[in-house]
Amino acid sequence: MTSQPVNKECRVALAGLGGVGRATATLLLSRRERYRALFGVDVHLVAACGSRAGVASAEGLEAEDLDHLEEGQTGPAFIATSGADVLIEAGPSDFRTGGPGLPYLRDALTTGRDVIVISKGALVHDGAGLSALAQASGSLMKLSGATAAALPTIDLLQYNLAGCEVLAIEGILNATTNFLLDAMIGRGISFDAALKEAQAAGFAETDPRNDVEGWDTACKLLILANFGLDAGLTIEGMQVSGIDRLSEEQINDWRAQGLVPKLIGHLRKDNGTFHAGVEVRALPPSDPLALVTGKNKAVRITTDLMGEVLAMGCGSEPRATAAAALKDFEHILAKRFG
């Protein structure tokens, strides 16, 4: 690290104090010395709030302050008052309404704050609107945390493959369904039994529909396509099916053939038109995607000039998502202070 003189300041606010939000705050605060050394910037967490309570400090919060929230200290105006330069949005995701993150993001982008988006709801519900606000105000909008987090996905489209035309995307983007399919094909247990196991282990939600019906995968693919390829997808325009209706017969059939079923979010560009959907595909074992087991995720991108690039990976949550969001933060620091 090259030491830089510190004469600059970056004030960060956090909306969303669930596991990922708190992990992000802790990691951010633990890296303040790094930000000073690398970018010459003093980073302060000036506000943090959940849905009903929050805490702010112009001098910057410490990790323990997040245990002492004040009721009513929340909402876009609370964040605006904090004077934050960067908003990290980590609220619950609801793609049908945009979720609680939507008003925070709209306000931040309208007033020229940079944003790091971790929840998917607002990006799916009104991605075009948010992009327009960002463009008008000059805000940066980063969204690794909303697109498979530690696995590089949106980065691949926006950075690593710059200049190439993307012809197709296939992704295993949802860990819960991948874990369930593994159990079904590997151990021959039913969908219901696998789901109960995963729920008992705290690894599937009580209401698992968002995952098992394919919507979570669809949302991630849509965000990738719209923000990475300007594809203009809508969730209604995607053919989405999940793993909840697979019969044991079908599973046994695939097993007998040596095939490995995976829930694949897929996109194809034909003559300039994008076609996208989510479905279970039975892959031959020679396909690297067939080796993406358990909580791993993967994406394969086919391009005109760089051939196929496949990325797979997995980190322990919530720290991996926090680390992905703060990777975005470093790219903002590099752009604003580099």
Next chain:
Amino acid sequence: MTSQPVNKECRVALAGLGGVGRATATLLLSRRERYRALFGVDVHLVAACGSRAGVASAEGLEAEDLDHLEEGQTGPAFIATSGADVLIEAGPSDFRTGGPGLPYLRDALTTGRDVIVISKGALVHDGAGLSALAQASGSLMKLSGATAAALPTIDLLQYNLAGCEVLAIEGILNATTNFLLDAMIGRGISFDAALKEAQAAGFAETDPRNDVEGWDTACKLLILANFGLDAGLTIEGMQVSGIDRLSEEQINDWRAQGLVPKLIGHLRKDNGTFHAGVEVRALPPSDPLALVTGKNKAVRITTDLMGEVLAMGCGSEPRATAAAALKDFEHILAKRFG
């Protein structure tokens, strides 16, 4: 693409007119409209040279000009006279001497030109010296083309995993040896027979030692480690072995055990110290690296917070390497004109 007003200019020079150099020039010229639209920059190729001849034009060359070279128009002074802002270095690679690229790079970095390095020799031979020149002059130095090209590798370290600590790297970084090992294990032919086949197909060099003894892999790993992790490796300090001394017995043994041998460049960080080398490792078929066949390459990076990230891929050469070098070019344009 957002259209930008064009009032800026970027002059590019190219040293090295082999297959990759020419593919890079052609691709660069074909993308001039893209650069105007995305960055508001008029890009001119103002000079191009091989080892003995070259051509220059202040107004910018066209692709056909590269077929009309003038003897003697070559060398760092020729490039400097062209007034280039960016040098693309695509000469032959020689890590023992630095190769013909070294004086070009030293001159460009001393005078504040940005450089895109495709050949590995200079980076292995004097990476620290080149970095120091770049830092002193404020030049950008990009080297995707020298580190497995279309496969994201140095990008992963410098961009996608920003903020994480890298604990280990394993890479299948040389296509020739991967192809040869595939033939040996898959079809049971000897190293000599596989090599003759590959040479006949134009896919292995007449003097294959650089590839089969592991040096090419070692060079790529060293560049990754030194430029991505500031590891300070020297080629002399690495334990390097190749595939040329594998016995048929050993291969048969691995096949009988269901293992897949791969030539792996490996790095590990223990208590702040880096250990790196190249050796054949026999992988279980459940390891995704075992599925990296033929001309594919792959890298697996183990981090503290984002877990393991694995990238695999392959594009058709020389266009894939040209595309990787011009990805670097877009990142330079974004930094200088974004």
